[in-house]
Amino acid sequence: MAAALETVGLTRRFGGIVAANAIALRVEEGARQALIGPNGAGKTTLINLLTGVLRPDAGRIALAGRDISAMPRHRRVKAGLARTFQINQLFPQLTPLDAVYLAVAERDGAGARWWRRSGDDRQHVAEAEALLATVGLADAATTPVHVLPYGRQRLVEIALALAARPRVLLLDEPAAGVPEGEREDILRIVSALPREVSVLLIEHDMDLVFSFAERITVLVDGAVIADGPPAEIAADRRVRAAYLGEEPHG
Amino acid sequence: MSAAVEAGFAHFRRRAAWRPLEYAFWIAVVASLLVFPRRLSFINEVAILGLFVLSLDLILGFAGIVSLGHVAFFGVGAYAAALFGLAVFADPLVGVLVGGATAALVGFASSFLILRGSDLTRLMITLGVASLLYELANRLSWTGGANGLNLAPDPVFGIWSFDLFGRTAAIASLAVLFLLFLLARRIVHSPFGLSLRAVTENRLRAGAIGIPTHRRLVAIYTVSAAYAGIAGALLAETTQFVSLDLLAFHRSADALVVLVLGGAGTLYGGLVGAIVFRVLQDVVSDLTPQYWEFWVGVVLVLVVLAGRERLARIPANLYRRLGLEGA
DSSP states (O other): OOOSEEEEEEEEEETTEEEEEEEOOEEOTTOEEEEEOOTTSSHHHHHHHHHTSSOOSEEEEEETTEEOTTOOHHHHHHHTEEEEOSSOOOOTTSOHHHHHHHHHHHHTTOTTOOSSOTTOSHHHHHHHHHHHHHTTOGGGTTSOGGGSOHHHHHHHHHHHHHHTOOSEEEEESTTTTOOHHHHHHHHHHHHTSOTTSEEEEEOSOHHHHHHHOSEEEEEETTEEEEEEOHHHHHHOHHHHHHHHOOOOOO | OHHHHHHHHHHHHHHHSOOHHHHHHHHHHHHHHHHOTTOHHHHHHHHHHHHHHHHHHHHHHHHOOOOSOTHHHHHHHHHHHHHHHHHTOOOHHHHHHHHHHHHHHHHHHHHTTSSSSOHHHHHHHHHHHHHHHHHHHHHOTTTTGGGOEEOOOOOBTTTBOOOTTOHHHHHHHHHHHHHHHHHHHHHHTSHHHHHHHHHHHOHHHHHHTTOOHHHHHHHHHHHHHHHHHHHHHHHHHHHTEEOGGGGOHHHHHHHHHHHHHHOTTSSHHHHHHHHHHHHHHHHHHHHOTTTHHHHHHHHHHHHHHHOHHHHHHHHHHHHHHHTOOOO
């Protein structure tokens, strides 16, 4: 069976720097997988390649067996690949309801309708409200996003990604910048996602990684150096070397 | 759960609902025809300027596209209507439609130039396209060059001919303005309009929720060009004359000033701005026939000094306080 998301020989250079070096990444259906790596390992480049912000110099990307390497960004979303951003990328002046409603309508191909009033399509409003309730934003549905505290804005990020009904969800440091007390909310929402959604978590916070992931992929210098269950990764000498600067012993 | 859905539904309905002041505005507009029967030509001009600025608001206020060459579509619409009237069919309504359609085509073709790049790039490109068309109209023989073209449009619906007092002209222009305003209002409050705001606020995120950002910008730019073309065609039909002045740079600049004065992104800003601007111009030119441009210049400088953003907020806040918010 085809993986939910798979890359083969994915390569991208910036001048002389190889930011992605023949990356082979495999995310199984229903996976709870984490992608880790030290700063500069190429995590951001990989996400940008997957989502179509960057074009690869070589290699290809398959979503559920379908080659999406040449698809523009918005088409990949429609094909089932959604993401959240490490730093909030939201619509500050809109309300969470506006934004999530729009994302839902857009997924259903109703985003180009100019002859209908927004909100007249009741089922899209209902779905948006339900999504906001899922992430715990029901009470803030009609509060402009820029007024919300950062932690709650992070929840809008997640709701927007879920609105696409993704097959694969890329969570780019979902808890970054969130105060300690609110991190659990995010972890709880992420853990409660249905298994139809395969999740790839890109994260620095090792507590979060090890409490969430069933499989961990380690990226160093643009290449995958290890891939396996958490216990195996924790014991891997190359991984420890990359993270702690230890010299791997013979 | 269902209470939340009802609340959400009410949220959208409330935003798109007609405010009392909007009714008052349009009643006042119609009343102006009766109150100022001697100023009908002036009302016609204001209506056309209002429509032209509304077209600029569609791209600047709702899609964040700055333009210093919006007159290109105004002029193309005017010339297309004039040439069609002279060569094919002199019905003014058909002429206006032809003007709008031709401008839409030019808008669609040039929209691909403004998809990428900064505001500065867009200013230069739109300015360049407008200058190009101006020179074309100047050089070509069939546009009448510097002499322009005289038109003899048929009566509207075969009944009302364009009279000396501008009665037919004013009524026709206001009717077109009102219909196109209703359409613009619907567009702004539609999912398409919402997606434009999303693209304006954060293009990266807009793409990440599946919005085809380029296609949306092309669409609104084309619609805006059609609006501008219809405004130009209206001026051609109602004044029965087209000349290079209809492609002149000052019209782009005026539209921008009027929109900033009135408040971009409100739909009404362009209309209110057009009224204020033209009445101001009229009053000042009565007081100092030779120096009125000086005072208009003073206003311009003040706009720049006070800052576009800050000034634009004043009417926006005013509208909000009066419950007239456009979007």
